[in-house]
Amino acid sequence: MSKFWTILGFTYTSHLKSKSFIITTLITLVLIFGLANFQNILDWFDDGEGANHTETIAVIDDTDQTYSKLETSLTNMDENIEVTEFAGTEEEAKEAVKDDEFLGYAQLTLNDQGLPAAHFYAMSIAETNHVVDVLQQSLSQVKTEMITQQAGIDQATVQQIFAPVSIETESLQAEARSTEELNQARGLVYFMIFLIYFAVLMYGNMIASEVAVEKSSRVMEIIVSSVSPITQMFAKIAGIALLGLTQFGLIILIGYASLKTNQSELVGGIFEYLGLGETPVSTIVYAVVFFLLGYLLYAMLAAMLGSLVSRTEEVNQMITPMTLLIIAAFMIAMYGLNDPTASFVTITSYIPFFTPIIMFVRVGMLNTPFWEIALSMGILILTIFILANIAAKVYKGGVLMYGASTSIKDIRKALQLSKKE
Template sequence: MSNFWIILGHTYFSKLKTKSFIITTLITMLIVAGLTNMTRIIDFFNKGEGSEERIAVIDETGLLINPLKEQMKANNSDIQLEAFNGSEKDAENAVKLDEYKGLLILSNNQEGLPEAAYKARSIADSSLPSELQHYLQQIKTGLAASKINLSQEQLSKLYEPVSFSKFALEENAKTEEELNQARGLVYVLLFIIYFAVILYANMIAMEVATEKSSRVMEILISSVAPVKQMFAKIIGIALLSLTQMGIILAVGIYFVKRNMESMQGGFFEFFGFSDIPTSTIIYALVFFLLGYLLYATLAAFLGSLVSRIEDVQQMIMPMTLLVVAGFMISMFGLGQPDTSFMTIASFIPFFTPMLMFMRVGMLTLPVWEPLLGIAILIITIVILAIFGAKVYKGGVLMYGKSNSFKDIKKALQLTKNE
């Protein structure tokens, strides 16, 4: 058993000290810190930029600029409209010299209703002209209504959205608000599971292939049982991943607490981060760990089949495609989590970590369904471990050019001959 802990400790600490681990952790921490401080960053860069939102206006009607200003003021818009007294050519030159953000030309069409043209140095930014168009549309609607003698009350009734309520008949079913929060939360956690499984499973395959290419594996395999060696590496990388995610999570929590006031409502509340159910966190951890063990075991014995590090990505490509397929299906399932296809697919072991978690987060499932999914994952991991250990033992002794999955048969034959 001591050999197991030696390999586990060596795998963990050797990876922990690598430049790639330190650099990726620091970069991810900076990204998390940036995202959680996004409101402050935007406010910082927006200081003193009010002049950049100045819009020169040539009102050919002489009647539209004031109602437009009132509309924008009522909606607390940051855009400043300024009447331009010169010619259109002079206004265009002023825009080119960055004196104005853009030029708005107001006129009436043949029916006497507003129309406009917007000119700027670049129209890549669609938000500002879209906002101007929205306010002009409101003015046009009011003018059109007055032409056909519609009162403001009648106009409001015309555009009032239809009342449409949704009610779930199943007992303990989630409300629409709860579903919106669950959808956002599950969406984010699915991304974490997806990227973590991809990243750390690849790391295991690379670890095995690297040691094999240095012929260290021949010494290890003679002194340590294949199962011990394989799981020592898997658990070592798992501890490394938990260390990295723990550091990143701590940074995220620290900055979220510091910016809690600016995060109230809006994005933060919509995505369900203001009230995360304990059961969702527990299921996320369980399915993350089981999904990791499933794909890590698969990656370990696939990595043992290659003799060169360059062949690792090609060998584990089918495994990567399985993870991607599970992720894409779960993304589709966020809109239709209760379909028969999603139910059946959630019990397929390679899709269970993401699909079952998605269904648990979105639906009120009977307890036996997630428990059955967990049991299927554990059984699959055990079967993969037994089969993988045999392939691993023979695979690490194979050298030369890899022939994809034909090498599995050769690895099993080498194991039998041992």
């Protein structure tokens, strides 16, 4: 057992200290920090004015009746944009904009129907599109108010006309979840899909490459003479798993801390959209279980395929079938997010190599019966045990195979070689 821990520790520390791991982790952490603080970074580059900076627009009102209504409407619509009535000429207003006294100026007129119209001037229209949009919406409200007044319709009636109709949704399918429950599960489902996808691709490739490197340097011959191949395989899988937990732990910690700093309470905003505020404990438990089972399944497959090659250049070609499996699972899962009750999604959720992702989509998006979840887990665990037995035998013979090997047909050769040992 001591040899197992020795190999596990060596696998973990060697990758932990590698430049590629450190650089990749740092880049990922910087990206996570940048995304979490995106608005603060924009504010910092925006001359330090901050998110609550008020932009002032000069207004020349040729109608003598529109400005006050526009000011009221604009105040209710966007508190960061204010207007001030300009008493000078158009040329003076343009010069004031050029001197940065105002962000721009708007000239209010009436069209042929006697309704509000405007002409907006600014140094750069591309940088003031949001201001133009707000002005347009505010003037539209003013126009609506003027039309209704002319027609003798009171404002209370207008508000009733434009108020959205309330629609309550309720699904008749027994396994379907309510809108609130879907919102609570959406974030974790998205996160788990990408987590399993990238973890399998990244760490599966790392396991396969680790074996290939040792074979190409002939270190494997020394290791095999002192440690059983089965011990090697499971020690490497556990070591890379620990490495993955370390990396993802740092990412989650930095991401959570960054979001927490920008939002005192993890509610509203992105948390409300992704449903991360009130995720059910059972969903989190299923997420952890499916992630671990999925990693074990693909890690053993990667170790088995990696043992068949003798050079690192052959690794990518050898693990292509595994990569295609996880890509297929990812694509089906993305489809399942929109239609989790589809029979195609239900059937594939019981296929072991798809189960970790697709069954979790069903668990997160539907009220899936426990017996279905238990059945899928049972099939997955049984497959892991069967694959572990096959992978151990293939690994035992594969680590002793040298020469060009880019076909999974070499599994038979590895099995035959393992019987001779």
